Amino acid sequence: MSHLPSDIPFNLHRDALGQLVFTDRDGNQHAGVVPVRAFPITAPGASVSIVSVDGGELAWIEDPQTLDDSLRALIDEELASREFIPEIRRVKSVSSFATPSTWTLETDRGETCLVLRSEDDIRRLTPPALLIADAHGIHFLIRDRTALDAHSRKLLDRFL
Amino acid sequence: MRQNTAASHPSFLMTNTPPPSSGAAPTDATTSHPGALAALAAAEVPATHPDRWAGELAALNTRLRDGETIFGWLEIDLSPALRFVPGLIVLTDRRLLARGADDTGPTNADGWSEWPLTADLSLVRHDHAGVGALTLYGASxxxxxxxxxxxxxxxxxxxxxxxDRRRTALASGRQPAPQEQSLCPLCDTVLQPGQDECPNCNREIHAPPSTWTLFRLWRFAHPYRGRLLMGFLLMLASTAATLVPPYLTMPLMDEVLIPFQNGAPIDTHKVYLLLGGLFAAALVAWSLGWAKTYILALVSERIGADLRTTTYQHLQTLSLEYFGGKRTGDLITRIGSESDRICVFLSLHLLDFATDVLMIAMTAAILISINPWLALVTLAPLPFIAWLIHVVRDKLRYGFEQIDRVWAEVTSVLADTIPGIRVVKAFAQEKREVERFRDANARNLAVNDRVNKIWSLFTPTVTLMTEIGLLIVWAFGIWQVSQNSITVGVLSAFLAYIGRFYTRLDSMSRIVSVTQKAAAGAKRIFDVLDHVSSVPETTNPVPLPQPFAGNISVRKVGFRYGNRTVLRDVDLDIHAGEMIGLVGHSGSGKSTLVNLICRFYDVSEGSIRIDGVDLRSLSVADYRRNIGLVLQEPFLFFGTIADNIAYGKPDASRAEIIAAARAAHAHEFILRLPHGYDSLVGERGQALSGGERQRISIARALLINPRILILDEATSSVDTETELEIQGALENLIRGRTTIAIAHRLSTLRRADRLVVLDRGRIVEEGPHDDLIAREGAYFRLYEAQTKQLEEQIAEAGWTITTERTPAAPR
Incomplete structure (x- = not known):
């Protein structure tokens, strides 16, 4: 139903508790819904699903670009506060080439460190992308490892 | 804020109306002087200070008035927009303050946002995909x-x-009882407030292993140090013996051949003596060399074997979490070929290298004693070659490590696809799998090519150095002979020595690559050995309570797998002898809860107690001996049926095995097999049906007579008829034991005393079947759904009957 972008049959607003409230075509309200991207890494711009508290899908949005600005802003805002895949821009230094190793990084979300428990935590996505899981469960993304600067590439190469 | 405090504590106004002389803390009547509150805070505040915020905290502390005391803080590391920005939240007995991390609240003059503590405030946390959120709710x-x-x-x-404690204190005017002191579950160290991890047990997890990995092999060489010493002495002696012949060429040249060329007769006695000496030296060198090689090879084989066993032994102690994250092929390579490589390195390459070093040292000493100047020229290229070796070593090491990893990848492709061959064939993806293998192999090739580029240049370069070195010695020697500084004999002895000398250098240079390979292998083995089990065995285990009853109490348990929270705040009491059914959708955390109770994983939060003892302080093996586990896919090892039944108790008598098999309703079908209890079952027990395998695994669980029994979807993979057969076997098993059963089919849980309904990691309902049905909650919906499905199936079957009956209706 909701893939008809011209006539969006649902509405969203934020309540005083900071939750998103979903109102469907019949006026039923679901509080605490969350937008979820179907392909957060390979196609972050496309297909978002609105999921209720108990995990049921309430609406499927094929292309968020077709939504109202206000709706899209709400969804984007909520996604921005939930989605957390820092993208590595530069590997500044690594504590050692043997794991566990602490890397100092520049990411699109500021500078930080990650602890790499073992080389197996570096997952090869569709080349040239890499996904690195750190010891605390944060996933760091390298979209294109060939596009990193020479220093980062050299450090990274030692773990691949 | 002040008004609020005053409102809930009328005494505040009274004590504070006269100008406060001492700044007494007026939070309540029982702790009306500042010392008591400060002492309380000191006991409850985290012991470690946030270094980054020390200045701000100190500044805040000096500005606190009227005995306001800090009771805790939280360093946070993300901004609301999820950027890495540090921030600090501070809790005092009256306020919540925060700074940094782009706060949105009202900011006071010192740059802190603040919220007065009131009764209607609440602080709630939740997390998603590795990000935690802490939300402060007010009344509005x-x-x-x-x-x-x-x-x-x-x-x-x-x-x-x-x-919450501070809020309670504010509201009631009384300080809550002090928190329990927490002990490290492993070593019983008292943990400071605010310490999550025991400093004793958790020291080295993030410390990288040393680069001198090979030296760590000493741990394995230590038991053989006596034989190693003997081998070393033999090596010294045999090397010395091999250096005798070139020395004898000196008198042979100067005292026999050159005088003969100058017309003197040959001194046959001297010739016999010298030739005899040469022969004797060769014989001695041969026998000593043989003894040395034999002894050292013997030792190194044993070191390799110990290394392999120790690694495997350690692997067995690691938690399921480790195996979940590793690929089988990779682990097999580590234990199999890496340890073999280290063994070859020790018995062959290291031995040669040590001999070479000895020989070079001895040769150098001899050369210097004969003629220091010529020795200097001879030894001059040595530092240069050493430098060359050093440069290449670095390059090659990473190369070899990469080769290893890529090689493990190739093996992994095999380990992935061979067990899954039915799926590959069913979906006609053979080509794609071949492509995957080709890719992995191509990467292997590429990495090898890169290493070979350096490696192939290296050996010829060393050979060239050797030739150049010889050339220099010839030139300098001829000049010295022409100056009559040395005799021809000395020159020929030098050439004979450095002939050996340089060839040794050449072979020594080979040590670079093998050492690097062995070091890379050792590193990968020590990676396994250094991996601290995430289910660590406690150092001083509490003995299992005797008699062991099997009461299980789960307290506020949370579990996180990677960044996914699987269980949260689970509280559950299971009494000895009770049968609990765990119900819920798949992914609701049933199996995880069972895995935690078996201690395959350790809880992330909370605790599980067995008969009142924390699970983490029991010895894992002792505890598991009291658990019987029946899984959905029973795994049978290669061996006889009797062996498989007696797996948990290898010394079981035949009578016991048969009794267990009878109780598990397996006896009869076993007897129908051609070899009875001695029938061999394959890798996965392929000759048997699912129900038969399941009954063997039930017999296996029965034989160890466990107090706690876990049935994880024990009947899910068999048809209804087989399920009935297994049910009978299970009933024998369950009798008198604490049982936790997971089942999709709710009908299989009809014997359960209590049902526990899990939904997304929380317990949502708990109680006997009838109560839960009466409550019409989550369980009722599950039950409805299943009955409806059953009715539909019956209706579907019934539909054919009614169509047959239709013609009869008009009658």
Whole structure:
């Protein structure tokens, strides 16, 4: 139903508790819904699903670009506060080439460190992308490892 | 804020109306002097100070008035927009303050946002995909929300706890009882407030292993040090013996051949003596060399074998979490070929290298004693070659490590596809799998090519150095002979020595690559050995309570797998002898809860107690001996049926095995097999049906007579008829034991005393079947859904009957 972008049959607003409230075509309200991207890494711009508290899908949005600005802003805002895949821009230094190793990084979300428990935590996505899981469960993304600067590439190469 | 405090504590106004002389803390009547509150705070505040915020905290502390005391803080590391920005939340007995991390709240003059503590405030945390959120709610709704990575999650939990305590204290005017002191579950060290991890047990997890990995092999060589010493002495002697012949060429040249050329007769006696000496030296060198090689090879084989066994032994102690994250092929390579490579390195390459070093040292000494100047020229290229070796070593090491990893990848492709061959064929993806293998192999090739580029240049370069070195010695020697500084004999002895000398250098240079390979292998083995089990065995285990009853109490248990929270705040009491059915959708955390109770994983939060003892303080093996586990896919090892039944108790008598098989309703079908109890079952027991395998695994669980029994979807993979057969076997098994059963088919749980309904990691309902049905909650819906499905199936079957009956209807 909701893939008809011209006539969006649902509405969203934020309540005083900071939750998103979903109102469907019949006026039923679901509080605490969350937008979820179907392909957060390979196609972050496309297909978002609105999921209720108990995990049921309430609406499927094929292309968020077709939504109202206000709706899209709400969804984007909520996604921005939930989605957390820092993208590595530069590997500044690594504590050692043997794991566990602490890397100092520049990411699109500021500078930080990650602890790499073992080389197996570096997952090869569709080349040239890499996904690195750190010891605390944060996933760091390298979209294109060939596009990193020479220093980062050299450090990274030692773990691949 | 002040008004609020005053309102809930009338005494505040009274004590504070006269100008406060001492700044007494007027939070309540029982702790009306500042010392008591400060002492309380000191006991409850985290012991470690946030270094980054020390200045701000100190400044805040000096500005606190009227005995306001800090009771806790939380360092956070994300901004609301999820950027890495540090921030600090501070809790005092009256306020919640925060700074940094782009706060959105009202900011006071010192740059802190602050919220007075009131009764209607609440602080709640939740997390998603590795990001935690801490939300402050007021009466009218959300006041603010902080974000943090899960590093801070435990600290956040503590802040919430302290926040609630402070709020209670404010509201009731009485300080809550002090918190329990927590002990490290492993070594019983008292943990400081705010310490999550025991400093004794958790020291080395993030410390990288040393680069001198090979030296760590000493741990394995230590038991053989006597034989190693003997081998070393033999090596010294045999090397010395091999250096005798070139020395004898000197008198042979100067005292026999050159005088003969000058017309003197040959001194046959001297010739016999010298030739005899040469022969004797060769014989001695041969026998000593043989003894040395034999002894050292013997030792190194044993070191390799110990290394392999120790690694495997350690692997067995690691938690399921480790195996979940590793690929089988990779682990097999590590234990199999890496340890073999180390063994070859020790018995062959290291031995040669040590001999070479000895020989070079001895040769150098001899050369210097004969003629220092010529010795200097001879030894001059040595540092250069050493440098060359050093440069190449670095390059090659990473190359070899990469080769290893790529090789493991090739093996992994095999390990992936061969067990899954039915799926590959069914979906006609053979080509794609071949492509995957080709890719992995191509990467292997590429990495090898890169290493070979350096390696192929290296050996010829060393050979060239050797030739150049010889050339220099010839030139300098001829000049010296022409100056009559040395005799021809000395020159020929030098040439004979450095002939050996340089060839040794050449072979020594080979040590670079093998050492690097062995070091890379050792590193990968020590990676396994250094991996601290995430289910660590406690150092001083509490003995299992005797008699062991099997009461299980689960307290506020949370479990996180990677960044996914699987269980949260689970509280459950299971009494000895009770049967509990765990119900819920798949992914609701049933199996995880069972895995935690078996201690395949350790809880992330909370505790599980067995007969009142924390699971983590029991010896894992002792505890598991009391657990019977029946899984959905029973795994049978290669061996006879009797062996498989007696797996948990290898010394079981035949009578016991048969009794267990009878109780498991397996006896009869076993007897129908051609070899009875001695029938061999294959890798996965392929000759048997699912129900038969399941009954063998039930017999296996029965034989160890466990107090706690876990049935994880024990009847899910068999048809209804087989299920009935197994049910009978299970009933024998369950009798008198604490049982936890997971089942999709609710009908299989009809014998359960209590049902526990899990939904997304929380217990949502608990109680006997009838109560839960009466309550019409989550269980009722599950039950409805299944009955409806059953009715539909019956209706479907019934539909054919009614169509047959239709013609009869008009009659």
């Amino acid at each position: 709704g959300m006041l603010t929300r902080w974000r943090y990575t899960l590093v801070c999650d435990l600290a956040a939990g503590r802040l919430i706890e302290q926040f």
